[in-house]
Amino acid sequence: MEDTKELYAALLGIRHPWRVVKVELDLSKNRVDVWVEEFKGLKWKCPACGQTGPLYDHDEERIWRHLDTCQCQTFLHARMPRVHCSVHGIQLVPAPWAEPGSRFTLAFEHQVIDTLKECDITGVCRLLHSGWKEMWGALERAVKRGLKRKVRRIPEYLSIDEKSFAKRHKYETLVCDLKGGTVEFVVDERSQDSLETYYRQFEEEERRLVKGVAMDMWDPYIAATRDWLPKADIVFDRFHVVRLVTQAVDKVRRQEHKLLKEQGDETLKRTRYLWLANEENIPEWRREEFSELRKIELKTGRAWALKESLRPFWDYKYAKWAEGFFDRWYYWATHSRLRPMVKAAKTLKSHLPNILTFFKHRITNAVAEGLNSKIQMVKQMACGFRNREHFKTAIYFHCGGLDLYPCPKPYSL
Ligand SMILES: [Zn+2]
Secondary structure, X not given: OXXXXXXXXXXHOOOOOXXXXXXXXXXXXXXXXXXXXXXXXXXXXXXXXXXXXEEEEEEEEEEEEEEEEOOEEEEEEEEEEEEEEOOOEEEEOOOOOOOOOOOEOHHHHHHHHHHHHHOOHHHHHHHHOOOHHHXXXXXXXXXXXXXXXXXXXXXXXXXXXXXXXXOOOEEEEEEEEOOOXXXXXXXXXXXXXXXXXXXXXXXXXXXOOOOEEEEOOOHHHHHHHHHHOOOOEEEEOHHHHHHHHHHHHHHHHHHHHHHHHHOOOOOOOOOHHHHHOOHHHOOHHHHHHHHHHHHOOXXXXXXXXXXXXXXXXXXXXXXXXXXXXXXXXXXXHHOOOOHHHHHHHHHHHHOHHHHHOHHHHOOOOOOOOOHHHHHHHHHHHHHHOOOHHHHHHHHXXXXXXXXXXXXXXXXXX
């Protein structure tokens, strides 16, 4: 038995003034319980002021889950001393192996966070044989800790994006640091006020440091950014711009398909993908079909050609040249007699100054590699939540670049 106590003292890294007094193994439950106690006759530091005082009494026994011993879950038991401070009265001495209020040791909390980073909560519960509430609690604590430690600063380049969740009925606004590749702020809705909640946190001289903000052509975001970051360039996201034109092509296709179908012509059936994809992405086995389609006099074909011909726009080095190119494209588009294309071209023209800023900053919403796919993963994991706060917390956990751990890696208690 003495050997076991020594073994556990060594494994747990228990040091003076603590010692292992009892170890119990219950193989039927795959469980090890370890009791620790302090040496007698010691003085304790008051947690409020650090002054030492005599032991007053002991708190109730508390139990912390620790890393498993082989196949056995391992629990640490202790009654924490209460110290008598001449200034602060009776104070509970905090356990050095856990955060206040946590039912996990620091080492186990580390393991939970490491596991949470790798899979969804259900997976974590299964791997660590734990309950949903406990694991979610650890995730929430980690985010709270990380946000508290986070240094307040506004990034040089921002990206503002909206994310829908819970079957697309609800939106969150995400503010990302484009260079750091982190989500800086998540706020409900996608209104002007949502975004202003983020900007308002910073002083004017801090806000002046922002050089560019990538975003969709969404009026509330534009208004908030113009008001609060008058020095920053708004850069309309390239992929949103392309999508606008692609959607116009699709509209032309739908209208034309409907008309043709009424005359019994099914030419455009099942061709949606061909018109919307980038030409080089069209699979080999459909290329011939597509090239035949393009030989027919179709409105959709003309709309498609307009979409494709805008692509070199993004390859320009200088805004001036890109502008010249756009003007030629604009003339063609607005004379195409294809209503959706005319409308899309006019929308782009009215936003052109903030599309051309792309050539100065070269930023898009496709934040530092990986972040978008990470957010997508969180969204998938969050399907079960249907809860705004949970969705936000999960985004901060996985994408916030936060320091989530309770302390540097604890090798012992
Ligand atoms: Zn004190």
